[in-house]
Amino acid sequence: MNIDxxxxxxxxTIDREPHIVLDPQVCVDxxxxxxxxxxxxxCYTWSEEEKKMTFVHDGCLExxxxxxxxxxxxxxxxxxxxxxxxxxxxxT
Amino acid sequence: xxKMYQAIVVGAGPAGSSAALTMARAGLDVxxxxxxxxxxxxxxxxxxxxxxxxxxxxxxxxxxxxxxxRHIIKKGxxxxxxxxxxxxxxxxxxxxxxxxNGYTVFRPRFDSWLAEEAVKAGATLITRATxxxxxxxxxxxxGVTILDRQGEINAPVVVAADGVxxxxxxKAGLRQPTFDPAQMAVGxxxxxxxxxxxxxxxxxxxxxxxxxxxxxxxxxxVRGGGFLYTNYDSLSVGLVFHLASLRxxxxxxxxxxxxxxxxxxxxxxxxxxxxxxxxxxxxPEGGYNMIPELVGDGILVTGDAAALCNATGxxxxxxxxxxxxxxxxxxxxxxAHEKGDFSxxxxxxxxxxxxxxxxxxxxxxxxxxxxxxxxxxxxxxxxELVCSVMxxxxxxxxxxxxxxSKLFLKTAREKVGLANLAADAFxxxxxx
Numbered sequence: 001m002n003i004d005x006x007x008x009x010x011x012x013t014i015d016r017e018p019h020i021v022l023d024p025q026v027c028v029d030x031x032x033x034x035x036x037x038x039x040x041x042x043c044y045t046w047s048e049e050e051k052k053m054t055f056v057h058d059g060c061l062e063x064x065x066x067x068x069x070x071x072x073x074x075x076x077x078x079x080x081x082x083x084x085x086x087x088x089x090x091x092t
Numbered sequence: 093x094x095k096m097y098q099a100i101v102v103g104a105g106p107a108g109s110s111a112a113l114t115m116a117r118a119g120l121d122v123x124x125x126x127x128x129x130x131x132x133x134x135x136x137x138x139x140x141x142x143x144x145x146x147x148x149x150x151x152x153x154x155x156x157x158x159x160x161x162r163h164i165i166k167k168g169x170x171x172x173x174x175x176x177x178x179x180x181x182x183x184x185x186x187x188x189x190x191x192x193n194g195y196t197v198f199r200p201r202f203d204s205w206l207a208e209e210a211v212k213a214g215a216t217l218i219t220r221a222t223x224x225x226x227x228x229x230x231x232x233x234x235g236v237t238i239l240d241r242q243g244e245i246n247a248p249v250v251v252a253a254d255g256v257x258x259x260x261x262x263k264a265g266l267r268q269p270t271f272d273p274a275q276m277a278v279g280x281x282x283x284x285x286x287x288x289x290x291x292x293x294x295x296x297x298x299x300x301x302x303x304x305x306x307x308x309x310x311x312x313x314v315r316g317g318g319f320l321y322t323n324y325d326s327l328s329v330g331l332v333f334h335l336a337s338l339r340x341x342x343x344x345x346x347x348x349x350x351x352x353x354x355x356x357x358x359x360x361x362x363x364x365x366x367x368x369x370x371x372x373x374x375x376p377e378g379g380y381n382m383i384p385e386l387v388g389d390g391i392l393v394t395g396d397a398a399a400l401c402n403a404t405g406x407x408x409x410x411x412x413x414x415x416x417x418x419x420x421x422x423x424x425x426x427x428a429h430e431k432g433d434f435s436x437x438x439x440x441x442x443x444x445x446x447x448x449x450x451x452x453x454x455x456x457x458x459x460x461x462x463x464x465x466x467x468x469x470x471x472x473x474x475x476e477l478v479c480s481v482m483x484x485x486x487x488x489x490x491x492x493x494x495x496x497s498k499l500f501l502k503t504a505r506e507k508v509g510l511a512n513l514a515a516d517a518f519x520x521x522x523x524x
Contacts, residue, residue: 003350006282006370013129034273034339040280040346040372062134063372064257065278068271069339079259082240083220084129091198091326092136092283092371 107395114422132203162302275378309475
C-alpha cells in the first residue's frame with residue numbers, strides 16, 4: 001500500500017472556513033507537538049526551519065485526536081464543521 | 093425561526109436514534125438533530141455490532157430488518173511480532189444459529205436505517221445541523237442553537253448523543269472541560285475491497301458467516317491492538333492506539349497501519365484487496381471512572397457522549413451500550429413528561445434505569461481493566477514471549493528438547509522478568 005494514497009480514498013465536502021483554528025504562537029512554545037504525529041489525517045506540519053505550525057483542515061477526519069492530545073489548548077476554535085461539510089464516509 | 097418539540101436528541105447515531113425511536117413510539121414529538129448530510133455519514137467504528145438487547149425489546153424483528161453484513165461465527169486472537177504470529181480461534185455452532193451474537197455492519201448504512209425507523213415512528217430528523225450551543229432558561233437546558241442557522245430549537249429536555257467529545261454535555265456543564273489522553277484511544281481503519289468468494293475461501297466461511305480477529309503486538313510498541321473483520325465483499329482492517337502512548341511514541345497511525353498491513357501474515361490475508369476508504373475516530377476508553385454526570389436540569393447524556401464504552405482487552409463494546417442508554421434515556425423522558433418534571437430530580441429515573449442495567453454493571457465490574465491495559469509489556473514483550481515459546485515447541489533441530497516449563501520460565505525471565513510476570517498476572521486476574 002502506498003501510504004500517501006490512503007488519504008485520497010475518503011470523500012470530503014470542503015468548507016472555505018476552517019472548523020479548527022490555532023494560535024500559532026502557542027505551538028512555537030510547545031515542548032510536545034503530539035498533534036503532528038498523532039493526527040491520523042496528517043493535518044499538522046511543524047517546520048523546524050521556520051518555527052511554524054501549519055494546520056490544513058481539508059483532509060480532517062473529525063476524529064478529535066488533536067483536541068485531546070494538545071495539552072496547551074492551542075485552539076482559538078475547535079468545533080465540528082457546519083452541517084453538510086467535512087468528511088463523508090460512504091461505507092466504513 | 094424557533095420551533096418547539098417535546099424532546100430534542102442531539103446526534104443520530106445508535107444512542108440518539110434509539111432514544112428518538114423510544115420517545116416517538118411513546119407518542120412524543122421529538123427532533124433528532126444530526127450534523128451529517130445523512131445519519132452515519134460522520135460515523136466509523138471497528139466493524140462488529142454486538143447484540144442489542146434493549147432495541148430487540150422495542151423492536152422484536154430488529155435483526156431481520158436491519159442492514160447487516162455477516163454474522164460472526166468465528167473469533168480469533170493473534171499474538172504478533174514483526175514476522176511471526178500465534179493464533180487462537182473459537183468457532184462455535186451456537187454462533188451460527190439465531191439469535192446471532194454479533195454482525196459486521198457499515199455505519200453509514202446502519203445508522204441511516206435506525207434513524208429512518210425513528211422517523212417512521214414519528215420523530216423529525218433534521219440533518220446538516222451542527223449544534224452550536226445549548227439554550228439555558230432559569231439555569232435549565234431548554235433547547236439548542238444550530239451553527240449558521242437562525243433561531244432556536246426548543247424543548248423541555250435535551251438528550252446529548254453527540255459522540256465522544258460531546259460539546260452538548262460540555263456546554264451544559266456535565267462533562268469535564270478537558271480530556272485526559274490516558275483515557276482515550278484513536279482507531280484508524282482501512283476498508284479493503286475483496287470478492288465475496290475470496291473472503292469465503294480465505295477465512296473458511298460459508299453462507300453469511302463472518303470472522304472477527306483481534307491482534308496484539310502489531311502496534312510498534314504503542315499501547316493498542318489491531319482488528320480484522322469480514323464484511324460480505326470487503327475487509328475492515330485497522331489499529332487502535334491509546335492516545336497518551338501514541339503521543340509520546342512519535343509514531344504516526346498511518347505508518348503503523350501500513351506496517352500492520354505489510355506484516356507477512358496480515359499481508360497474506362489482505363492480498364489482492366483494494367483500498368476503498370480510510371477513516372479514524374476517538375474511543376472513550378477510561379471505563380467506569382470516565383463516566384460524566386449523566387443527568388442535569390433538562391438534559392441527559394448517552395452513548396459515547398457519556399463515555400459508555402467497555403474495553404476489557406478482549407472485547408470492545410460500544411454500540412450496544414449506546415443503544416441501551418438511548419432506550420433508557422427515552423424511557424426516562426417519557427416518564428418525566430407524565431410527571432411534567434424535567435429537573436435533575438425529575439430525570440433521575442434515567443440514572444436508576446442505568447444503574448440497574450448491564451451498561452453500568454459491566455463498566456463497574458471491569459473498572460480496573462483500563463489501568464491493567466496501561467502496561468507496555470502487553471503490547472511488546474508478551475506477544476514476543478508467546479511467539480518464541482510456540483516457535484521453539486514446534487521447531488525440530490536435531491538437538492534434545494528442553495523441559496517446557498523450564499523453557500517458558502527462561503524465556504519469560506529474558507523477555508519480561510518473573511516479578512513483572514507475576515505482577516501482571518495478578519493485575520489481569522483482578523481486572524477481569
